[in-house]
Amino acid sequence: MAKKTIELIVNGDHYEVAIDPWRTLAEVLREDLRLTGTKIGCNQGDCGACTVIVDGRTVSSCLTLAVECHHREITTIEGLAKSPQELHPLQQAFIDKGAVQCGFCTGGMILSAKHLLDRNPNPDEEQIRKGLSGNLCRCTGYNKIVEAIGHASRQMASCKEG
Amino acid sequence: MAMPHFTLHQPSSLEEALDLMSRHRASMKVLAGGTDLVPKMRAGAIQVEHLISLNRLPGMNRISYLDDDGLVIGCGARLSEVGANAEVRRYYPALAHACSVMATTQIRNMGTVAGNLVNAAPSADTAAPLLAYKASVVLVERGGRRQVPLEKFFEGPGKCAIEHLELLEAIRVPVPLDRSGSCYERLSARSQVDIAGVGVAGFLALDMEGKILAARLALAAVAPTPVRCAECEALLTGHEPSPDLIARAAAAAVRSARPIDDVRATAGYRRAMVHVLAKRVLETCLSQAQGGAR
Numbered sequence: 001m002a003k004k005t006i007e008l009i010v011n012g013d014h015y016e017v018a019i020d021p022w023r024t025l026a027e028v029l030r031e032d033l034r035l036t037g038t039k040i041g042c043n044q045g046d047c048g049a050c051t052v053i054v055d056g057r058t059v060s061s062c063l064t065l066a067v068e069c070h071h072r073e074i075t076t077i078e079g080l081a082k083s084p085q086e087l088h089p090l091q092q093a094f095i096d097k098g099a100v101q102c103g104f105c106t107g108g109m110i111l112s113a114k115h116l117l118d119r120n121p122n123p124d125e126e127q128i129r130k131g132l133s134g135n136l137c138r139c140t141g142y143n144k145i146v147e148a149i150g151h152a153s154r155q156m157a158s159c160k161e162g
Numbered sequence: 163m164a165m166p167h168f169t170l171h172q173p174s175s176l177e178e179a180l181d182l183m184s185r186h187r188a189s190m191k192v193l194a195g196g197t198d199l200v201p202k203m204r205a206g207a208i209q210v211e212h213l214i215s216l217n218r219l220p221g222m223n224r225i226s227y228l229d230d231d232g233l234v235i236g237c238g239a240r241l242s243e244v245g246a247n248a249e250v251r252r253y254y255p256a257l258a259h260a261c262s263v264m265a266t267t268q269i270r271n272m273g274t275v276a277g278n279l280v281n282a283a284p285s286a287d288t289a290a291p292l293l294a295y296k297a298s299v300v301l302v303e304r305g306g307r308r309q310v311p312l313e314k315f316f317e318g319p320g321k322c323a324i325e326h327l328e329l330l331e332a333i334r335v336p337v338p339l340d341r342s343g344s345c346y347e348r349l350s351a352r353s354q355v356d357i358a359g360v361g362v363a364g365f366l367a368l369d370m371e372g373k374i375l376a377a378r379l380a381l382a383a384v385a386p387t388p389v390r391c392a393e394c395e396a397l398l399t400g401h402e403p404s405p406d407l408i409a410r411a412a413a414a415a416v417r418s419a420r421p422i423d424d425v426r427a428t429a430g431y432r433r434a435m436v437h438v439l440a441k442r443v444l445e446t447c448l449s450q451a452q453g454g455a456r
């Protein structure tokens with residue numbers, strides 16, 4: 001049961017790693033690449049803390065085998081900000097609207113929100129709530145998260161116009 | 163629990179996949195989206211030494227519709243792709259709906275219809291719509307292919323008619339009849355995300371006079387397998403649709419359910435909800451069929 005050498009493209013950077021085939025993408029991101037913004041909550045697909053974007057779609061990285069991601073493009077929460085000085089509008093909105101408490105769910109929430117806004121730039125409240133149906137938060141009660149995403153969508157729209 | 167240690171195979175052709183399956187027959191499992199398999203492996207519920215991934219097989223994620231042949235869903239097609247496909251939404255709205263509301267966005271982006279069927283949960287959300295559409299599955303092994311009607315596919319919780327060395331290659335769904343309608347409704351405690359406590363799918367087609375030419379109703383999560391409702395279908399077929407007929411058909415549907423009490427719902431609640439949903443589903447199918455939509 002030999003290790004497999006694979007290449008992961010994470011947030012635009014190429015990484016070559018030799019890994020055991022049974023390790024999940026969440027484990028490899030955290031332990032080998034030290035990208036610990038991806039969290040492991042339930043480890044069974046329920047909570048969404050491990051959400052990352054693979055080839056444009058959100059997946060639960062706790063159920064994804066890392067070797068299956070050879071040569072695929074992965075975005076984690078670390079890859080969202082344009083630069084250390086400038087956060088992504090979703091990240092900024094989460095801060096401005098008080099949508100972060102313990103922060104454990106936040107990375108997954110923001111990536112699910114990005115997946116939603118990529119497909120529907122102007123969602124209503126119900127669509128936002130549906131888009132977050134795979135992400136659990138134990139702290140905020142969701143309202144501020146929903147508000148933040150609505151706010152970010154308007155910000156992003158006005159940036160485009162401006 | 164930790165994941166078991168296995169060798170992962172990533173074949174790049176169907177022949178190679180079938181060869182690998184047969185070579186490692188004693189201790190192999192097939193991997194699609196992994197949304198059922200990975201949690202089970204981690205829980206120690208199944209032993210696997212060789213995992214054979216279908217995710218590099220070419221052409222397996224096709225979703226194609228032809229007016230003569232109907233719909234073909236390859237075993238690699240993700241639930242979210244099926245749910246968003248324009249032709250599935252137009253001609254098979256019950257299936258599109260199931261694929262868009264079950265599980266979570268992340269799980270729908272990973273999981274496949276094929277995996278949902280082979281996993282054979284009584285609550286499998288794609289099963290009831292596909293039963294209502296009279297779908298079949300194409301099973302392939304080294305010796306050849308066979309096509310099995312979905313009606314004959316499910317055998318019990320987690321059990322289906324696929325042999326250990328067979329792959330489910332594709333799902334085939336016939337062209338819907340003219341003047342027909344179809345729909346799927348599910349209930350679960352947490353609205354989405356949660357496994358369905360009750361699911362009801364229906365299909366109705368009318369003849370030129372407006373009588374019911376074909377009727378199919380299928381239930382999920384209320385019996386050891388997803389089931390068709392023969393009594394309800396017989397009651398409807400050949401008759402003039404009326405509110406009274408639909409009410410009697412919905413009551414008959416309840417008699418096809420053999421529900422249990424579990425964490426998601428009691429048997430009594432499930433029976434009551436089959437009644438309610440069956441009526442709703444049949445009404446929706448009828449109004450679509452009368453509207454001329456197909």
Ligand SMILES: Cc1cc2nc3c(=O)[nH]c(=O)nc-3n(C[C@H](O)[C@H](O)[C@H](O)COP(=O)(O)OP(=O)(O)OC[C@H]3O[C@@H](n4cnc5c(N)ncnc54)[C@H](O)[C@@H]3O)c2cc1C
Nearest residue numbers: 045194195196197198199237265273274277278286287330
């Ligand atoms: C959080 C969560 C929520 C869920 N919610 C729902 C829900 O609401 N409704 C619902 O119905 N399901 C739900 N599921 C279950 C699961 O996501 C679905 O059943 C999914 O469709 C399985 O597909 P997969 O490709 O991930 O299958 P896998 O896990 O890859 O495989 C499942 C089984 O099928 C076999 N298999 C897969 N493909 C083939 C093939 N082509 N030929 C032969 N064998 C094959 C595998 O060996 C395995 O035994 C949920 C799962 C999770 C983790």
Ligand code: FES
Nearest residue numbers: 041042043048062
């Ligand atoms: S850790 Fe992956 S969904 Fe909870």
Ligand code: FES
Nearest residue numbers: 102105137138139
């Ligand atoms: S902020 Fe704590 S779980 Fe969401």
